[in-house]
Amino acid sequence: MAKTIFITGASRGFGKLWAAAFLEKGHKVVATARDLRSLDDLVNKYGTNILPLQLDVNDRAADFAAIAQAKQHFGSIDVLINNAGYGLFGSIEETTEQQAREQMETNFFGLLWLTQAVLPVMRAQGHGHIIQLSSVLGLVTVPILGLYNASKFAVEGLSESLAQEVxxxxxxxxxxxxxxFATDWGSASAAVTTPMPEYDGARAWLQAAASEDKIGIPEATVPAILQLIDSENPPLRLLLGKQGHPWTRQVYEGRFAEWDAWQEIAAAAHGK
Known part of the structure; x- marks a missing residue:
């Protein structure tokens, strides 16, 4: 059955790829981007099945207006995909206040505003699916991406609570x-701090860890996303790619080992 899908950050990367896949399957798509010219090819190919909207997700009023326009135009919003976001590369010490705030504004607050905006629409419909683009780095961490980690950890906590509420x-x-994945997330779309030589070792570790043989092919995600939006009982979490699952399992096993080692002391701190 055809659905109306609202997706942010559709100018490139996963957003553009998934928007095209949805349209090819006959869905109606509201695609947002800061530069609407990036959507011209989809508009020319799919015509009235796509509604392109210029949007800076950091603007809360504009987010609410975009959701209202989408609802008015297509009559419903079945799926919201909060895809807009970027990575800030730099150590915690190097990060400026502006860089930290901008990372959270886009990756967390933009997602929050659009989620708030679409909830009345979905509640009135009696159905809906909110898909939040998090990251394996919302579950485990690496150096030099601390603010990005923090933004995705925030998305994880927000969305897990949201799932229970709605x-x-x-x-x-x-x-x-x-x-x-081999998108421009780590290149053209990224922001970078002014490097301090003290953190060159951590930067080198991250670069080595991101070897090409571990990087996924973006186009290979399309079947999983199409299956996700068609699922009657979608999962709360979906790890995309083959690296995230074993890595997360390894990290969590280490966490439990540490918690178990300190459990006697922790339980005594309860006081009764």
Whole structure:
């Protein structure tokens, strides 16, 4: 059955790729981008099935207006995909206040505003699916991406609570958690701090860890995303790629080992 899908950050990367896949399957798509020219090819090919909207997700009023326009234009919003975001590369010490705030504004607050805006629409419909683009780095961490980690950890906590709040309204929530893929997330779309030589070792470690044999092919994600939006019982979390699952399992096993080692002391701190 054809659905109306609202997707942010559709100018490139996963957003552009998935928007095209949805349209090819006959869905109606509201695609947002800061530069509408980036959507001209989709408009020319799919005509009235796509509604391109210029949007800076950091603008809360504009987010609410975009959702209202989408609802008025297509009559419903079945799926919201909060895809807009970017990575800030730099150590914690190097990060300026402006860089930190901008990372959280886009990756967390923009997602929050659009989520708030679409909830009344989905509640009135009695159904909906909110898909939040998180990351495996919302579950585990690496050096030099601390602010990005923080933004995605925030998305994880927000969305897990949201899922519990809205289930009774027929609204599902899914956190999509990709490992690294060959998009421009780590290049053209990224922001970078002014490097301090003290952190050159951590930067070298991250670069070595991101070897090409571990990087996924973006086009290979399309079947999974199409299956996700068609699912009647979608998961709360979906790890995309083959690196995230074993890595997350390894990290969590280490966490439990540490918690277990300190459990006696922790339990005594309860006081009764």
């Amino acid at each position: 289930k009774a309204f027929g609204i599902n929530v899914t956190l999509v958690e990709p490992n690294q």
